[in-house]
Amino acid sequence: MKQSMMFIPTLREVPSDAEIRSHQFLLRAGFIKQVAAGVYTYLPLAKRSLHHIETIIREELNAIDGNELLMPALQPKELWDETGRWSVYGSELMRLTDRNSREFALGPTHEEVITDVVRDYLNSYKKLPLTVYQIQTKFRDEARPRFGLMRGREFIMKDAYSFHANQESLDKTYDKFVQAYTNIFNRCGLKFRMVEADSGQIGGSQSAEFMALAEVGEDTIVYSTTGSFAANIEVADLPVGAPSPDGVGVVDHAKGIEVGHVFKLGTKYSESMNAVFLDENQKKQPIIMGCYGIGVSRVMMAVIEQNNDENGMIWPKSIAPFDIHVIPVDVKKAEQLDAATKIYEDLKAVGFEVLLDDRKERAGVKFSDADLIGLPIRVTVGRGISDGLVEIKIRQTGEVFEVKVTELVSFIK
Ligand code: ATP
Ligand code: MG
Ligand code: MG
Numbered sequence: 001m002k003q004s005m006m007f008i009p010t011l012r013e014v015p016s017d018a019e020i021r022s023h024q025f026l027l028r029a030g031f032i033k034q035v036a037a038g039v040y041t042y043l044p045l046a047k048r049s050l051h052h053i054e055t056i057i058r059e060e061l062n063a064i065d066g067n068e069l070l071m072p073a074l075q076p077k078e079l080w081d082e083t084g085r086w087s088v089y090g091s092e093l094m095r096l097t098d099r100n101s102r103e104f105a106l107g108p109t110h111e112e113v114i115t116d117v118v119r120d121y122l123n124s125y126k127k128l129p130l131t132v133y134q135i136q137t138k139f140r141d142e143a144r145p146r147f148g149l150m151r152g153r154e155f156i157m158k159d160a161y162s163f164h165a166n167q168e169s170l171d172k173t174y175d176k177f178v179q180a181y182t183n184i185f186n187r188c189g190l191k192f193r194m195v196e197a198d199s200g201q202i203g204g205s206q207s208a209e210f211m212a213l214a215e216v217g218e219d220t221i222v223y224s225t226t227g228s229f230a231a232n233i234e235v236a237d238l239p240v241g242a243p244s245p246d247g248v249g250v251v252d253h254a255k256g257i258e259v260g261h262v263f264k265l266g267t268k269y270s271e272s273m274n275a276v277f278l279d280e281n282q283k284k285q286p287i288i289m290g291c292y293g294i295g296v297s298r299v300m301m302a303v304i305e306q307n308n309d310e311n312g313m314i315w316p317k318s319i320a321p322f323d324i325h326v327i328p329v330d331v332k333k334a335e336q337l338d339a340a341t342k343i344y345e346d347l348k349a350v351g352f353e354v355l356l357d358d359r360k361e362r363a364g365v366k367f368s369d370a371d372l373i374g375l376p377i378r379v380t381v382g383r384g385i386s387d388g389l390v391e392i393k394i395r396q397t398g399e400v401f402e403v404k405v406t407e408l409v410s411f412i413k
């Protein structure tokens with residue numbers, strides 16, 4: 001993509017309402033624009049990064065036999081009355097009324113809708129187990145929307161649901177999700193920790209959270225220094241220095257951002273919504289369920305919170321909006337612009353996603369924008385091009401290499 005054709009509304013000033021670095025950089029680098037409290041437009045660079053995160057999620061969930069579908073945001077009150085959650089969920093539920101006075105919620109989660117989708121179909125043990133997932137916009141009227149995408153009132157979630165004839169089958173799928181989530185967060189470049197969790201509002205028995213480690217995290221992880229125990233403070237309220245729950249270590253605390261959550265729901269929803277199947281003995285049983293969430297937009301923010309310096313973002317290659325930033329220093333010099341354009345085409349031809357800064361801007365502006373946006377590799381085409389040389393800079397380490405333009409593609413590969 002040519003930068004002159006791309007919508008990247010960068011800001012020079014640090015927005016005053018953005019308290020944490022990832023939020024400041026997402027605003028300053030032109031990734032997001034606030035529309036209302038906790039409601040954002042994802043601008044083109046953010047959309048590209050989200051697309052990569054979603055692709056990683058799809059690959060890992062398809063690999064464990066997940067079926068992708070898409071459910072509506074608009075959910076009728078009647079479904080929520082079946083589980084009692086219309087009254088239990090409280091003021092986080094965004095409610096609205098249609099022109100015929102029918103009440104709806106804008107879905108904060110989809111247990112009711114998915115259980116209604118499958119309850120007529122999953123009527124025999126032969127059709128179980130089943131795993132479905134979607135990547136969809138969720139609505140929660142958070143009491144304190146803050147930190148940009150971290151706690152939005154409208155945000156992107158991947159939610160998945162699994163259905164089983166027996167507990168062993170649920171256990172197996174739950175373990176597969178734990179592995180898939182581990183793969184997903186590793187591939188996204190997150191430093192994270194899986195912790196024991198409270199199953200809260202959704203209900204159920206066993207649950208675990210995936211916490212991206214960050215000082216600004218709103219959750220507190222209680223862990224043993226020997227490494228074998230970690231839980232959300234909501235389930236293990238132990239002070240720093242306490243002997244440890246695992247019998248060997250000492251308790252310490254860390255801050256985390258909840259990026260994923262896996263639950264064994266059991267039969268809470270299937271019993272209240274009468275989702276039953278016939279077992280091998282033709283006996284009616286409630287379907288056993290699991291549910292599994294990832295905060296897709298929150299993941300993007302958490303990655304930036306963990307990967308930045310004073311000049312801007314530092315994207316891991318896997319989810320960067322582009323792989324390479326090609327910068328002709330002076331586009332008025334045909335030699336530089338032509339060489340940069342050729343490099344741009346050559347790199348694209350071998351499969352890289354490339355951003356070419358063909359704008360008529362001063363070099364200083366281009367370099368500071370490039371640092372702010374933080375693509376993994378920068379190729380600068382300047383005076384050296386008359387000797388057939390370009391400069392490569394690695395955003396993460398700051399390393400700089402002078403490379404022959406003829407060897408550029410193989411150098412980067
Ligand atoms: P939190 O404890 O942060 O409020 P939650 O436990 O209410 O999150 P879940 O119901 O487990 O959230 O939803 C699944 C995932 O959706 C969470 O693990 C998180 O990554 C993401 N998520 C939840 N609320 C928000 C929000 N307001 N903005 C962005 N992402 C969110
Ligand atoms: Mg919440
Ligand atoms: Mg939580």
Ligand code: MG
Pocket residue numbers: 258261
């Ligand atoms: Mg949760």
